[in-house]
Amino acid sequence: MTDGIATIRYLTTASFGFGASQLIGEALAECGIRRPLIVTDPGVRATGIADQVVSALPASQEMTWFDRSPPNPTEAAVREATEAFHAGGCDGIVTIGGGSSIDLGKGVALLATHEGPLLRYAAVESGMDRISARVIRTIAVPTTAGTGSEVGRAAMINVDGRKLDFISPHLFPARALCDPGLTLGLPPYLTAATGMDALTHCIETYLSPLVNPPAEAIALDGVERAARWIEEATNDGNNRKARWNMMMASMEGALTFQKGLGAVHAMAHPLGALDELPLHHGTLNAVLLPAVLRYNEPAATEKYDQLRRVTGLATGDDLATWVAQLNGRIGLPDGLAAMGVPSEVLPDIAEYAEHDPATETNPRPATRADYEHMLQASWSD
Amino acid sequence: MTDGIATIRYLTTASFGFGASQLIGEALAECGIRRPLIVTDPGVRATGIADQVVSALPASQEMTWFDRSPPNPTEAAVREATEAFHAGGCDGIVTIGGGSSIDLGKGVALLATHEGPLLRYAAVESGMDRISARVIRTIAVPTTAGTGSEVGRAAMINVDGRKLDFISPHLFPARALCDPGLTLGLPPYLTAATGMDALTHCIETYLSPLVNPPAEAIALDGVERAARWIEEATNDGNNRKARWNMMMASMEGALTFQKGLGAVHAMAHPLGALDELPLHHGTLNAVLLPAVLRYNEPAATEKYDQLRRVTGLATGDDLATWVAQLNGRIGLPDGLAAMGVPSEVLPDIAEYAEHDPATETNPRPATRADYEHMLQASWSD
Secondary structure (H helix, E strand, C coil), X not given: CCCCCEEEEECEEEEECCCHHHHHHHHHHHCCCCCEEEECCHHHHHHCHHHHHHCCCCCCCCCEEEXXXXXXXXXXXXXXXXXXXXXXXXXXXXXXXXXHHHHHHHHHHHHCCCCCCHHHHCHHHCHXXXXXXXXXXXXXXXXCCCCCHHHCCEEEEEECCEEEEEECHHHXXXXXXXXXXXXXXXXXXXXXXXXXXXXXXXXXXXXXXXCCHHHHHHHHXXXXXXXXXXXXXXXXXXXXXXXXXXXXXXXXXXXXXXXXXXXXXXXXXXXXXXXXXXXXXXXXXXXXXXXXXXXXXXXXXXXXXXXXXXXXXXXXXXXXXXXXXXXXXXXXXXXXXXXXXXXXXXXXXXXXXXXXXXXHHCCCCXXXXXXXXXXXXXXCC | CCCCCEEEEXXXXXXXXXXXXXXXXXXXXXXXXXXXXXXXXXXXXXXXXXXXXXCCCCCCCCCEEECCCCCCXXXXXXXXXXXXXXXXXXXXXXXXXXXXXHHHHHHHHHHCCCCCCHHHHCHHHCHHHHCCCCCCCEEEEECCCCCCHHHCCEXXXXXXXXXXXXXXXXXXXXXXXXXXXXXXXXXXXXXXHHHHHHHHHHHHHHHCCCCCHHHHHHHXXXXXXXXXXXXXXXXXXXXXXXXXXXXXXXXXXXXXXXXXXXXXXXXXXXXXXXXXXXXXXXXXXXXXXXXXXXXXXXXXXXXXXXXXXXXXXXXXXXXXXXXXXXXXXXXXXXXXXXXXXXHHHHHHHHHHHHHCHHHHHCCCCCCHHHHHHHHHHCCCC
């Protein structure tokens, strides 16, 4: 299974397998891109991964680099990269990196062809209809497993200090080159954190009550893969099978976004927007997941039986405990306190969470008070 | 679950649920269609279903009818319907019916904008690249559950006496309106035959060795639904839950076509092309499935465990026997002989099957001799 490159078409076209990143030349040609802007971040550039991917292109290939993608995309960074896009006479974008770089690339694809400021295109401003097919074509090459943003239609960008969602079918990358080989060197902590991001996507989309059996089937498959392989991927980064399955779980978690997320993300969104404290989205998801699993169970008992089945638990076992213990084994913090979250922000976080779009697809309705309880339950072990 | 209309986006956009066919006006507007050609067959027209669907449109809606779709689409019928398309100054197509009408509509969508004859666009003539984005937009409204053609990129059309596949991403219907309500009156025999078509699609795509976990997850879900509900749908046509689930299984079986089919279809294709004997594709699949399941098992033991799990069988149970007995309970023939297939054609059928594209994705390689054995094993009970 882990050999060969598979083509998977669901809304987007993904080439998945070891070596898939070497298809960058074909992808550019298929998308009619002759002068790409290569978007990556300093960390990925420093590993040599981005240059390695680009080295598959002929020496004559025209391209412009933007390797200053910040840890979380900001409107300022989008503008800077867009200037580089125009200065280079670019006609397409290749993003190589984690969700931040991929989302930055989507921001450039938008701003390069739509009049700013970005705010008017944000989902909270009903901006989806203002995003047209003029969006520049992007090819996404993920280096984590991950946000799954390479097959997603959204970008999360900090605008005026707020983490805003930009959502449009035009923002789907034209091609995703999902190469598990690029994650072989991903350090254990990032492997664990991004892996829990993938697991949480799969669990939350699975539990969402929206009717979509195909998405639900994919989500459950992603839960099974992530649960089975996250420890191995964390402890033995060179395990190819583990890396393959974690990237597949990551992609599957994003293929299912159309089902909507849930309470974990409703809290992770505002927690991830605390300027003074940059918290990793995947780690936040991991730390919040146990309390949410306990909260949701009464509303989804049959689905929990399925979740226990695919995670190898017995009928009476507690899913939340399993996640908390898994977090411990893969080196993630045991609570928000350990992550440095100041307790004073919790009431505000609960208020935001109650109004976050993700709360609408949580299997059990949650009020501000419920969120305060879940946050307190996620405080420490 | 069976209430409400869900939007499911995988390559195409499907509105799924009781009443979804009433969204025809919105669908036309979203697709920019102002003068549709309505394609259906005499049988569906006679039931009143097609007129009922169309009645959701305002009385002022311009439209042209073509209700002479034959039991299997022919190039002649495609040409006739295309003339009606041009004569009516149409700018879009709505197909209401089973796979035959939906495929005829795809043929019109192609021929109305591409110079004939049809042969040059057939897959066997490497015609995919000759099919361009000029293809007319179609909205598919299935009345069986079914071929799943409403979410598929292929059309099967008789050209010069041969059943040829026309395959292109441009042939995906722009919208599928999957309304289980339209199948409430589907007679038991057609319910059983088209239901086994759906089950076979799900089983064959699941067993295909191509790597595509999302498709595989969807296929397995489709097997579970079809296995659970086909008898109820056949015996109690008014059972809404049964009709909903059979239409979902049908749609899922086509969402997974990208995995490729297998030995059942490799034989069903040439058997379905016998001019002197029009055989129902779904019934053929049902009759051929037990022998193929026996043949394939050594090559897919782990997947067979999953198939047993989702069909409610125990570890030692024989999947092939279960299918054969199911066929009997839902009133399908017990073999090719009972369908009137002349034994003299079997060697030729085996020869064709060996070279049918579907054989390439059968989990176990099959030669002409193997196909002769499977055909003989499918001869009678």
